[in-house]
Amino acid sequence: MNPxxxxARNSDVLMIAVLNGDQARGVLEGPDGVLAGAHPGLAIVMLSTITLDxxxxLVxxxxxxxxxxxxxxxTGGQLSAKGEMISMIGGDDTVVARIMPVLEAFNAEVHHMGDTGAGMATKIARNMIHFTVWRAGFEGAQLAAKAGVDLEKFAALVENASHKQGASVTTWMTPEKIVPGSDPREVGKHTLVYHQKDMDAARELAEQLGVETPTCDVARAKGPQTYLQE
Structure with a gap:
C-alpha cells in the first residue's frame, strides 16, 4: 500500500476518512504523511467527525x-454504498466549487454550510440530535414495556404516528414557521401546557415502574427554554 x-503527490483532491482526530493527525503528519506530499492546488477533505479544536x-x-x-x-449509513450520502462541507467558496464534481460523484446531496468549520459543526450538531433521539426512544420503549405494552406494536405506532402527524425534530428550530402568521411565543405557551402535563405523567409512571428517564427529566425542565426561547 502506498504511503x-x-x-497526495498524485492527487488533486484527497479525502481522509478515519475514526478520530488522532488518526487524522497521523495520516496528515510525519515523513510519510499527506502533507509531506503536498503540492500547490491540492485540496484535502476531512470526512471524519472530529472536534473543532x-x-x-489540522487546518x-x-x-x-x-x-x-x-x-x-x-451521513447516510448503509445508503453510502449506493451513492446516496449527504455531505455538509465547510470552506472557501472557490475551493468548494472546484472540488464539487468530486463530492457530487458519491453524494446524493452536497450542502455548503459556510466557512471552514461550518461543515463539521453541522455534523456534530446533527449527530447530537440523532443520538439524543435514540436515547429518548429507548427510554420511551422501556417505559412502555414495563407498563405491559408490546414493543413491536409500540415501535410501529410511534413510527406511523410521527409520519402522520408531521412531527419532526426540526419543528422548534424555526418556531416562526410552525403556524405561519401566528406569534411563535403564543404557540409556544400553548405547546408548553401540553408538554408539562404529558411529561409529568411520564415521570410519574416512570417512578411507579422503576424506569430511569433522564432524557425525559431534562426535556421537562427545559420546556420553557424550548418553547418560549427563555
Whole structure:
C-alpha cells in the first residue's frame, strides 16, 4: 500500500476518512504523511467527525504547506454504498466549487454550510440530535414495556404516528414557521401546557415502574427554554 504522501503527490483532491482526530493527525503528519506530499492546488477533505479544536489544528498545519483543508461531514449509513450520502462541507467558496464534481460523484446531496468549520459543526450538531433521539426512544420503549405494552406494536405506532402527524425534530428550530402568521411565543405557551402535563405523567409512571428517564427529566425542565426561547 502506498504511503499517504505518495497518494497526495498524485492527487488533486484527497479525502481522509478515519475514526478520530488522532488518526487524522497521523495520516496528515510525519515523513510519510499527506502533507509531506503536498503540492500547490491540492485540496484535502476531512470526512471524519472530529472536534473543532482538532480541525483548527489540522487546518493550521495544512496552511503552512499552502494546502486547503476542508471539513466535510457525511451521513447516510448503509445508503453510502449506493451513492446516496449527504455531505455538509465547510470552506472557501472557490475551493468548494472546484472540488464539487468530486463530492457530487458519491453524494446524493452536497450542502455548503459556510466557512471552514461550518461543515463539521453541522455534523456534530446533527449527530447530537440523532443520538439524543435514540436515547429518548429507548427510554420511551422501556417505559412502555414495563407498563405491559408490546414493543413491536409500540415501535410501529410511534413510527406511523410521527409520519402522520408531521412531527419532526426540526419543528422548534424555526418556531416562526410552525403556524405561519401566528406569534411563535403564543404557540409556544400553548405547546408548553401540553408538554408539562404529558411529561409529568411520564415521570410519574416512570417512578411507579422503576424506569430511569433522564432524557425525559431534562426535556421537562427545559420546556420553557424550548418553547418560549427563555
Amino acid at each position: 499517504p504522501a505518495d497518494v 482538532e480541525l483548527d489544528g 493550521e498545519q495544512a496552511t503552512k504547506h499552502n494546502v486547503a483543508l476542508l471539513d466535510c461531514g457525511v
